[in-house]
Amino acid sequence: MCIIQKNSQIKIAVLVPSLINRGPVIVANNIVSGLYGDFHFELFYFDPIFEIKPKCPFYHIKSFNISYFSKFDIIHSHGFRPDLFNKKIKNKFPYVVSISTIHNFIFEDFNSIYGIIISFIFGNYWIFSLKSFNKIVVLTHLQKQFYSKYISSSKLFVIENGVHLNTNVNLSLEHKIKDFISKFDNPIILGTTCQLIKRKGLVQILRSLTYLNNYIFIVVGDGPEMNYLIREAKNNGVFDRVLFTGYYKKNYILFEYIDVFLLTSYSEGYPLSLIEATSNLIPSVCSDLPIFDEILSNDIRFTYKLNDINDLVDKIQYVYNNRYMIKINISKFLLCRMDFNLMIKKYSDLYLN
Structure with missing residues (x-):
């Protein structure tokens, strides 16, 4: 202290x-x-x-x-x-x-x-x-x-x-996430929490799901892009594998269920959601913004080239396959940062x- x-x-x-x-x-x-x-x-x-x-x-x-x-x-x-x-x-x-x-x-x-x-x-x-x-x-x-x-x-x-970790659980959000996951047989779970605006680049995730057959995606948040993202999910044939929960004030329960956190923004100041995910030992894949080079150390930073869906898919698969080693590296990182x-x-x- x-x-x-x-x-x-x-x-x-x-x-x-x-x-x-x-x-x-x-x-x-x-x-x-x-x-x-x-x-x-x-x-x-x-x-x-x-x-x-x-x-x-x-x-x-x-x-x-x-x-x-x-x-x-x-x-x-x-x-x-x-x-x-x-x-x-x-x-x-x-x-x-x-x-x-x-x-x-x-x-x-x-x-x-x-x-x-x-x-x-x-x-x-x-x-x-x-x-x-x-x-x-x-x-x-x-x-x-x-x-x-x-x-x-x-x-x-x-x-x-x-980051001041909050252990309060929103039971309504938890039930919604559990019900969604239960529809699938041992899925790999991607997730993010953000305001649904164009700058967040979420459409890239929806397009990547067409190459990630056993993956599902949970996004906690609301915003002006909601209807557009729903249409894109349907157009890409992945709507049944995406959960748009809407906005929840206490969204920390998301980190108990996801395997990989995604941050696909075109611009960021200081992404608090990424810090929260990292503090909950969730490995992440981020867009190749210079800001992430400063926030995360090399052994827990995995970025893809913006709008390159193939690169995004490759990074997601790599991070998931190596998630246990990455979690160990995150634990070491948290001892001296955040x-x-x-x-x-x-x-x-x-x-x-």
Whole structure:
């Protein structure tokens, strides 16, 4: 365990888009949970979506005048709107320390959802807003290298996400998974959990299943691509071997059933789902994004060339056939990486300095 100096007088406001159970909000909540009692936290959300209950007091941000935030020593924001509001506070109260954690590659994320023009306009506006912040946390050295082109590197700090394992089981999801698996005779189970958007590249998995006869695929998540993916599964003749569970807040039970975790994204900031799978000793196959070279060590990192279905099939089969040795390597890897307490200590040091 990390030994952290008590700093109950330091007041920190945490700004998040909502209390939805997704990556940036999960990380923000983990920081609050890990340091609750050592610092005074209050959390503020924009959209009234309630899937996470923080340890600290939490409020709808629209209920407060901006002058309320003058009492805080630090404003720590996560996401586009929170960062813009943090910038607004900084302009009015320059003595308040402003911190942002960037969870993505801004331009790539905007481009994948809104297109290149919106990406250029709002991406540059976001970057411009961040330039006035005191400190900016990125999750990898690759991100730091990218953002140092726009923001002084002296403001950029790398803190990798740690994983706080959750053993809560969603029985409804578990029953759905068990019922699906029971239809097959000793299948090999592939799985992923994500928002169903184009950037996640899930259609590649559906197409790979046409070459993987004894494999089934479980995807936990929802999103605008759901109907398209269902059509693609039917068009490729694999719909009966795919389970679209829909969205579940507590999706950890998935890792108890799958043999190989798949992450086929065209772009990623810091894939929390991959970290969760690895922490549950599940071997993975990922697209060949540079970010994975930094997150995973060589002996547990297996990537395929994006859109190369044959390569994806080969990697899936290799990882499954060697899964026991890979699990041993993952166990060794976890001893020195992905430490939740290490992440918490780094954020504590950041707040203190």
